[in-house]
Amino acid sequence: MNSSSIFRDGLLAGQVALVTGGGSGIGFGIAEQLAGLGAHVVLASRSVERVEAAAERIVAVGGKASGVSVDVRDADRVREVVTDIAGSHGRLDILVNNAAGNFYVPSEQMSANAWRSVIEIDLNGTFFCSQAVMPVMRQQGGGRIINISMTLHYRGWPMMAHATAAKAGIDALTRTLAVEWASSRIRVNAIAPGPIPTEGVRKAFAAPLGGVDASGLAEAMTEHAERTIPLGRWGTPADIGQMVVYLASPGGDWITGSILVVDGGEWLSRPTVASMP
Ligand code: HXC
Numbered sequence: 678m679n680s681s682s683i684f685r686d687g688l689l690a691g692q693v694a695l696v697t698g699g700g701s702g703i704g705f706g707i708a709e710q711l712a713g714l715g716a717h718v719v720l721a722s723r724s725v726e727r728v729e730a731a732a733e734r735i736v737a738v739g740g741k742a743s744g745v746s747v748d749v750r751d752a753d754r755v756r757e758v759v760t761d762i763a764g765s766h767g768r769l770d771i772l773v774n775n776a777a778g779n780f781y782v783p784s785e786q787m788s789a790n791a792w793r794s795v796i797e798i799d800l801n802g803t804f805f806c807s808q809a810v811m812p813v814m815r816q817q818g819g820g821r822i823i824n825i826s827m828t829l830h831y832r833g834w835p836m837m838a839h840a841t842a843a844k845a846g847i848d849a850l851t852r853t854l855a856v857e858w859a860s861s862r863i864r865v866n867a868i869a870p871g872p873i874p875t876e877g878v879r880k881a882f883a884a885p886l887g888g889v890d891a892s893g894l895a896e897a898m899t900e901h902a903e904r905t906i907p908l909g910r911w912g913t914p915a916d917i918g919q920m921v922v923y924l925a926s927p928g929g930d931w932i933t934g935s936i937l938v939v940d941g942g943e944w945l946s947r948p949t950v951a952s953m954p
């Protein structure tokens with residue numbers, strides 16, 4: 678398995694990874710890479726059907742994987758899942774906080790619940806999962822936490838106040854936990870992906886809302902990406918998965934508190950959404 682990886686076979690053998698939102702898109706790409714190098718990967722999201730089907734795809738090509746249902750907004754359930762993993766596998770080496778929710782909505786029309794939903798999934802979920810794995814990782818002598826952020830908050834990004842605020846919070850959390858937990862040999866880093874055309878992104882663009890027709894945004898973004906990504910292509914889940922492996926590997930042993938942009942140079946050359954046709 679994983680003959681195309683630049684990493685050596687079996688690099689992560691014997692290790693256990695938890696990937697939230699691992700049943701789709703980027704999370705699945707990350708899970709594939711980790712499993713391809715020998716880790717047992719637990720895929721976790723709200724839909725047990727989705728994560729179990731995704732785990733089966735990994736197992737079908739020779740990897741080790743399982744699925745578990747969790748809503749990362751529920752701190753008690755998150756702790757239960759982590760306790761179960763530690764109990765059944767004896768360890769938990771890698772946490773990838775990838776689960777997120779997102780949709781375009783003008784800020785003045787965003788309901789309190791819409792704001793809360795995205796903040797709770799992205800920011801609270803990242804904190805709850807990190808907090809839950811910490812004692813397990815400390816007790817076993819260390820671990821790696823990798824948060825999936827974004828770059829849209831590096832500049833203003835209209836109609837995404839909730840997600841940009843949440844991801845800015847995740848960046849802050851990454852740096853703070855990196856310092857706070859370094860003495861427990863827990864490394865905490867983040868990856869900021871550029872645009873990767875997953876189902877989740879299509880869904881985030883889909884809804885015409887509150888009198889603002891957002892249905893043309895997907896096409897505008899596609900055209901924008903092809904025109905402006907300096908390295909000339911969209912990203913892929915594998916692009917992110919390989920960076921996760923690097924950060925999780927001994928090669929990343931002296932890296933903590935870093936936020937690594939993996940975006941083909943996109944954000945540096947990006948106009949704001951407001952300036953798109
Ligand atoms: C306005 C919306 C909305 C929309 C939901 N809401 N979708 N408001 N526009 N398109 C509002 C609802 O009306 C409700 O508020 C509140 O949000 C909660 O909605 P629910 O559907 O009840 O919530 P929940 O089941 O918690 O769903 C979570 C979700 C959903 C975030 C709302 O979209 C989801 O499950 N998303 C997962 C997939 C996803 O979004 N992936 C995107 C990742 S891509 P009221 O007031 O009515 O109760 C990404 C990067 C993009 O993050 C980068 C682009 C380049």
Ligand code: NAP
Pocket residue numbers: 697698699700701702703704721722723724725727747748749750774775776777778779798825826827828869870871872873874875876877878
């Ligand atoms: P995606 O396929 O929609 O992934 C989101 C995942 O999160 C889904 O598997 C979903 O599964 C899970 N999830 C949502 N709410 C959850 C909850 N409350 N509890 C547990 N799991 C939950 O989208 P994606 O594009 O791959 O995004 C993955 C990550 O990359 C996100 O953090 C996103 O912000 C980030 N990102 C993406 C892009 C991009 O262009 N694609 C760019 C920058 C950053 P369930 O529905 O089963 O719960």
